[in-house]
Amino acid sequence: MNRIILITLFVFSTCQFSFSQTFEGDKKEIEKIVENIESFSKYYTSGDYDALANAYCKEATILPPGADIIKGREAIKKRWILPSGVNVPYHKITPIEIKIIDNYAYDIGYYEGKTIRKDKSEVSWKGKYLIVWKKEDGDWKIYSDAWNKIN
Amino acid sequence: MNRIILITLFVFSTCQFSFSQTFEGDKKEIEKIVENIESFSKYYTSGDYDALANAYCKEATILPPGADIIKGREAIKKRWILPSGVNVPYHKITPIEIKIIDNYAYDIGYYEGKTIRKDKSEVSWKGKYLIVWKKEDGDWKIYSDAWNKIN
Numbered sequence: 001m002n003r004i005i006l007i008t009l010f011v012f013s014t015c016q017f018s019f020s021q022t023f024e025g026d027k028k029e030i031e032k033i034v035e036n037i038e039s040f041s042k043y044y045t046s047g048d049y050d051a052l053a054n055a056y057c058k059e060a061t062i063l064p065p066g067a068d069i070i071k072g073r074e075a076i077k078k079r080w081i082l083p084s085g086v087n088v089p090y091h092k093i094t095p096i097e098i099k100i101i102d103n104y105a106y107d108i109g110y111y112e113g114k115t116i117r118k119d120k121s122e123v124s125w126k127g128k129y130l131i132v133w134k135k136e137d138g139d140w141k142i143y144s145d146a147w148n149k150i151n
Numbered sequence: 152m153n154r155i156i157l158i159t160l161f162v163f164s165t166c167q168f169s170f171s172q173t174f175e176g177d178k179k180e181i182e183k184i185v186e187n188i189e190s191f192s193k194y195y196t197s198g199d200y201d202a203l204a205n206a207y208c209k210e211a212t213i214l215p216p217g218a219d220i221i222k223g224r225e226a227i228k229k230r231w232i233l234p235s236g237v238n239v240p241y242h243k244i245t246p247i248e249i250k251i252i253d254n255y256a257y258d259i260g261y262y263e264g265k266t267i268r269k270d271k272s273e274v275s276w277k278g279k280y281l282i283v284w285k286k287e288d289g290d291w292k293i294y295s296d297a298w299n300k301i302n
Contacts, residue, residue: 061248061259063279065216065299069247069259096220097212104252106283108212108220108295128214130281130297132257144259146281146297148216 025100033098033105033133033140040142041091044080044113053077056142057134063146085118093129105133105140111147126150176251184249184256184284184291191293192242195231195264204228207293208285214297236269244280256284256291262298277301 023030043052053073061071070079095109112126129147133140174181194203204224212222221230246260263277280298284291
């Protein structure tokens with residue numbers, strides 16, 4: 001029933017570097033995690049903070065740069081809410097390695113985005129992340145999420 | 152044979168905050184991970200970079216702030232080597248949550264340390280981390296390691 005797959009895709013970016021994607025685990029479960037990764041960006045760019053918070057486990061932790069560990073869905077939601085007049089019209093997550101182990105999975109990858117500030121100035125950013133996913137109530141949710149910038 | 156344990160210790164620091172430690176998994180395996188965490192600090196403060204590199208899986212990744220993802224034991228070793236005349240006499244890791252899932256474990260916690268620069272000036276630092284451990288050849292090694300500072 002559960003087909004265990006190992007997918008390695010070689011992705012050649014438009015820039016000077018190439019990287020590979022390695023996904024290991026049940027095909028449908030991997031697809032669900034990848035779908036949830038894409039949804040995360042949609043929730044963030046559309047300012048749907050309830051859906052964004054719901055992407056995390058109730059007892060999740062996030063490790064944002066320059067802050068203490070933030071624990072719990074409500075506290076995490078607060079952390080993501082952008083100040084009035086600020087928005088993030090572009091956000092993209094590119095997982096490079098996902099492996100499912102039982103009801104958990106680790107996920108290593110890159111994120112990038114663009115912020116438009118109150119004064120309409122734009123800033124682009126790029127970083128990397130390590131996420132631990134947990135299957136909770138039949139859906140994959142983020143259990144722990146650490147990230148930091150590349151430059 | 153394998154006693155599954157859930158240890159929650161309440162640790163009261165000398166500062167203003169308290170935190171709990173939650174360790175979940177086979178008691179002996181948890182003890183081994185905690186031992187390896189302590190050894191990591193010893194290797195770093197004593198400049199034993201071979202042992203430090205060996206704390207990581209061969210195919211490990213690290214996600215240091217301000218740099219790209221670094222993959223592989225040799226590249227990771229290079230990243231840890233301090234410049235001549237610089238040393239880290241103090242390094243401490245405090246895990247707050249460890250959970251073993253099969254041959255993997257996640258580990259969330261704090262690190263702190265002190266660097267003495269070439270000019271003998273000192274700088275103290277503190278941050279947090281998310282680690283994925285993997286049991287490889289009978290020992291627990293770091294498979295992926297992301298961290299960033301608190302302030």
